[in-house]
Amino acid sequence: MGMTITEKIIASHSGEDHVRPGQLVTAKIDVALxxxxxxxxxxxxxxxxxxxxxxxxxxxxxxxxxFAPNKDIISAEKCKMLRDFSREQGLKYHFEIGEMxxxxxxLPEQGLVVPGDLAIGADSHTCTYGALGAFATGVGSTDLxxxxxxxxxWFKVPSTMKFVYKGRLPKWIGGKDLILHTIGRIxxxxxxxxxxxxxxxxxxxxxxxxxFTMANMAVxxxxxxxxxxVDEKTRQYVNGRAKREFQVFASDPDADYAEVLEFDVxxxxxxxxxxxxPSNSRGVSEAKDIRIDQVFIGSCTNGRIGDLRxxxxxxxxxxxxPRLRLIIIPGTPQVWRQAMAEGxxxxxxxxxxxxxxxxxxxxxxxxMGILADGEKAVATSNRNFKGRMGHPKSEVYLAGPAVAAAxxxxxxxxxxxxxxx
Amino acid sequence: xxxxxxxxWKFGDNVDTDAILPAMYLNRTDPDELAARCFESFNPEFCxxxxxxxxxxxxxxxxxxxxxxxxxxxxxxxxxSIVIAASFARIFFRNAFNVGLAVLESPEAARCAQxxxxxxxDLDAGQIRNESRRESYSFDPIPENMRCILEDGGLIPHIVxxxxxxxx
Numbered sequence: 001m002g003m004t005i006t007e008k009i010i011a012s013h014s015g016e017d018h019v020r021p022g023q024l025v026t027a028k029i030d031v032a033l034x035x036x037x038x039x040x041x042x043x044x045x046x047x048x049x050x051x052x053x054x055x056x057x058x059x060x061x062x063x064x065x066x067f068a069p070n071k072d073i074i075s076a077e078k079c080k081m082l083r084d085f086s087r088e089q090g091l092k093y094h095f096e097i098g099e100m101x102x103x104x105x106x107l108p109e110q111g112l113v114v115p116g117d118l119a120i121g122a123d124s125h126t127c128t129y130g131a132l133g134a135f136a137t138g139v140g141s142t143d144l145x146x147x148x149x150x151x152x153x154w155f156k157v158p159s160t161m162k163f164v165y166k167g168r169l170p171k172w173i174g175g176k177d178l179i180l181h182t183i184g185r186i187x188x189x190x191x192x193x194x195x196x197x198x199x200x201x202x203x204x205x206x207x208x209x210x211x212f213t214m215a216n217m218a219v220x221x222x223x224x225x226x227x228x229x230v231d232e233k234t235r236q237y238v239n240g241r242a243k244r245e246f247q248v249f250a251s252d253p254d255a256d257y258a259e260v261l262e263f264d265v266x267x268x269x270x271x272x273x274x275x276x277x278p279s280n281s282r283g284v285s286e287a288k289d290i291r292i293d294q295v296f297i298g299s300c301t302n303g304r305i306g307d308l309r310x311x312x313x314x315x316x317x318x319x320x321x322p323r324l325r326l327i328i329i330p331g332t333p334q335v336w337r338q339a340m341a342e343g344x345x346x347x348x349x350x351x352x353x354x355x356x357x358x359x360x361x362x363x364x365x366x367x368m369g370i371l372a373d374g375e376k377a378v379a380t381s382n383r384n385f386k387g388r389m390g391h392p393k394s395e396v397y398l399a400g401p402a403v404a405a406a407x408x409x410x411x412x413x414x415x416x417x418x419x420x421x
Numbered sequence: 422x423x424x425x426x427x428x429x430w431k432f433g434d435n436v437d438t439d440a441i442l443p444a445m446y447l448n449r450t451d452p453d454e455l456a457a458r459c460f461e462s463f464n465p466e467f468c469x470x471x472x473x474x475x476x477x478x479x480x481x482x483x484x485x486x487x488x489x490x491x492x493x494x495x496x497x498x499x500x501x502s503i504v505i506a507a508s509f510a511r512i513f514f515r516n517a518f519n520v521g522l523a524v525l526e527s528p529e530a531a532r533c534a535q536x537x538x539x540x541x542x543d544l545d546a547g548q549i550r551n552e553s554r555r556e557s558y559s560f561d562p563i564p565e566n567m568r569c570i571l572e573d574g575g576l577i578p579h580i581v582x583x584x585x586x587x588x589x
Contacts, residue, residue: 037447041490044450045577050584067448074448124488124512140490140516142576149580188435189482193511222482224511277435364444364487385437385486388444392462 002252004160006195006227009135009249013118014155021159021258029059031113032147033121035103036064040078041141042122043085046148054089055151061093061112062086063103066360071367101332101358104128104216104300109332111241115230115248120147125300125382127223130215131208132238133230133248138219158224159258160195165202167266172416174310175210176302176380176400178202179217180271182263184281192222194258197251199229202265208237209306213400216301217382220278270415272378273398276386284403287413293375294325295408296389297401298356299363302380303331305338307401312344314405314416315351321411326353327369329361351408365389371396378407423544425502425523426552427474430467431536434480438513440464441484441492455491456498473500476542478534480506484513490520497522503542505549507531518567521575529558544568 003011007019014025034042039062046054054060062082067075086094093112095101104125107113115133120126122144129136139153147153163182183190196218203211211228218226228234230248238246269283297303297311308330320326328348330336336358339345348355361368363381371377371390376397379389384396397413406416440463442455449455460467477496483506484492493516496504504517507528517524523544530549534540538553550557563571573579 037444037489037491040450041494049577049580066444072448078448122488122490124486126488138488138512140488140512140519142490142519143515146576146580188485189508189510192482192508219512222485222510364439364447366444383437383439383486385439387462388439 001256002254004195004197004251004255004257005133005229005249006135006160006197006225007157009116009118010155010157012249019157021157023157024154025157026152026154027118028152029120029147030117031059031061031107031119032144033061033063033103033107033119033123033126034082034144035066035123036068036075036078036082037066038122038141038144040081042144042148043081045142045145049145049149051149054148057090058092060089060091060148061107062091063095063100063106065100065103065358066364067366068100068359069097069357097357099333101335102300102303102360105303105331105335108132108212109241109334111238111243114238114242114244114246115234116246120144120153124219125216127218127225128212128216128300130218130225130227131211133228133234135225135227137225158193158195160197161191162197162199162257162260164260164262165198165200165265166262167202167264169202169205169265170268172270172402173265173268174400175206175213177268177271178265179214180273180278180281180398181268183217183221183279184271186221186261188220188277188279189222191218194223196221196223196226198226203228204231207306208233209304212304213301217278220382270400270403272403272413273384275384275395275397278382278384278398284399284413284415290376290397290413291411292324292378292407292413294327294369294371294377295404296327296362296369296377296379296381297404298329298331299360299381300331301382302401303329303335305335307380308335308339308344311401311405312347314402314419314421315409316347318351318409320352320408323411324408325369326351326408327356327362328353329356329368330358332358362389378404378413380404424542425476426539426541427476427502429476429478429534429536429538429540430471431534432477432479432483435482435485436479437486438484438489438492439486442489442495447489447491452494452498455495459495459499471499471501474502475500476540477501477504478506478531478540479504480531481508483509485510488512490516493517493520493522505530518570519576521571523571525560525563527558527560
């Protein structure tokens with residue numbers, strides 16, 4: 001029996017020739033990531049265990065991105081805790097504001113995660129790196145501490161669900177629409193404990209930025225990881241970035257899948273996930289006259305240059321509805337600089353947007369755009385749970401950058417078609 | 422600890438970690454401070470009244486969403502002895518054991534239990550008994566290695582005690 005790409009990566013990191021779903025293994029970790037909300041607990045546990053040094057200072061990466069630039073004194077103390085730890089341990093990769101980006105946009109961009117890696121992070125959206133043909137999954141702070149100490153972690157090998165997207169991608173349809181539509185079909189626990197493997201002709205056509213978006217939201221279907229095969233687009237992305245040699249793995253033709261689901265994307269319209277679950281997705285045309293108070297474009301889901309270009313295409317020469325706020329947050333300093341060089345900031349500023357330095361900020365109701373009682377927002381982020389972006393009685397609608405931008409102009413949830421685009 | 426008895430707080434499906442502990446408190450690490458915010462806006466009654474030895478019984482996918490370990494830490498520090506759900510989100514499930522919070526899956530117990538029922542759990546016997554409804558359910562025993570982690574109070578104390586016993 002053959003193996004899936006997920007099984008092969010896990011096998012290669014645990015000294016096994018062959019693994020099967022359900023098997024417990026101990027695997028070596030290539031990248032271990034911490035950020036300001038979760039790393040402080042991990043650092044406390046690290047010292048509590050009596051450990052003195054991390055297993056490899058080049059493989060433990062710290063990115064204070066959630067509440068940074070420090071939003072208050074408590075956050076400042078936590079970010080300082082990461083900084084002090086990184087210095088004491090001689091970590092090669094610690095990113096301060098100015099170089100710091102939203103971690104899951106930053107690490108692939110900087111070539112710190114490469115195809116074939118086994119990466120863990122104390123952040124649930126670590127699964128984003130599956131777009132590179134890596135096995136990546138979110139863990140808690142204690143697991144991060146265990147990895148910082150030993151360089152290893154135990155895993156139960158997940159079974160794999162294969163998702164096949166057929167047909168050509170229609171105009172304005174991107175990774176966000178595909179993944180929202182998929183979660184809408186299988187539900188928020190539809191892939192629980194499993195791997196989601198994305199494939200098909202629409203995926204071959206999908207740019208890397210869209211693949212990161214899809215892998216990012218695998219956890220919203222309950223999955224352990226999301227993963228893509230490495231192709232020419234992946235190689236082009238990785239070449240010139242990769243900080244290490246890498247190995248490419250591919251699923252065998254006779255690999256065993258728990259389930260295979262097919263989607264025809266040809267007739268798909270832009271998707272919107274209604275409150276309060278990412279699985280409440282519908283076509284944008286089903287959103288009738290839903291007035292909104294804020295639009296947020298950014299996050300580890302849609303804070304890449306392709307996302308900002310898409311938003312700019314819609315916003316060019318237009319203004320936001322005066323009754324709402326438009327917040328645009330490029331994912332990393334490199335994305336920020338590129339957007340500026342391409343003139344996107346002029347388009348955004350002319351449209352009346354506030355443009356921020358990179359941060360997770362409003363996505364998790366941290367800072368930089370909290371919602372008041374009863375307010376509604378369209379956000380390009382990944383979660384619309386109750387109170388996610390602020391007041392427990394506020395509402396979040398998830399969408400891709402094109403819908404978010406069109407909604408900002410029209411003051412209500414709408415697709416680019418309603419602007420004649 | 423292998424036996425628990427207490428009053429149930431009943432929750433539905435897909436209880437997310439933002440509901441358990443809102444993100445605005447993620448810059449805290451003190452367990453008591455986190456416990457004071459546990460389910461603060463999602464279930465204020467629980468937040469105000471839950472007491473030592475109470476149990477949580479929930480539907481599917483309990484603890485979905487973010488990887489914040491603050492969520493099981495808050496529940497444990499609140500004094501909840503065990504969380505029983507039809508199913509758990511995988512990161513939460515791992516985190517719970519790692520911080521020493523007992524969790525187990527029982528779709529039957531989750532389906533029948535009502536808020537305020539009294540439930541007894543015997544981990545050794547693999548039995549849950551709803552004392553209020555006089556019904557019993559069996560469950561697959563928690564694997565031995567996970568039981569050890571729980572009894573030591575979490576993964577890190579477990580590693581420390583394992584290292585100590587190796588040295589002796």
